[in-house]
Amino acid sequence: MNVTIDKSLDASGLLCPEPVMMLHKIMREAVSGNVIEVIATDPSTVRDIPKFCLFLGHELIEQKQADTHYFYYIRKS
Secondary structure: OOOOOOEEEEEOOOOOOHHHHHHHHHHHHOOOOOEEEEEEOOOOHHHHHHHHHHHHOOEEEEEEEEOOEEEEEEEOO
8 A cells, every 4th residue: 555644543442432433533624635544453443434434435445454453544535
């Protein structure tokens, strides 16, 4: 992946619904085209963050897992 990350959200240790609520706040503050990196440990984010992006029209550029951490790269619409 070769994109510039404009904002990063570390939601490690937080459980549903906190990671998505925090992502929603950061998205409101971001400008269109910004790329947001989300780091989470809650397995429910695998379901919740892609649905969040689909529902609000943001682009989920990449989603990956490394050990107990989940990484998401989202471009704001």
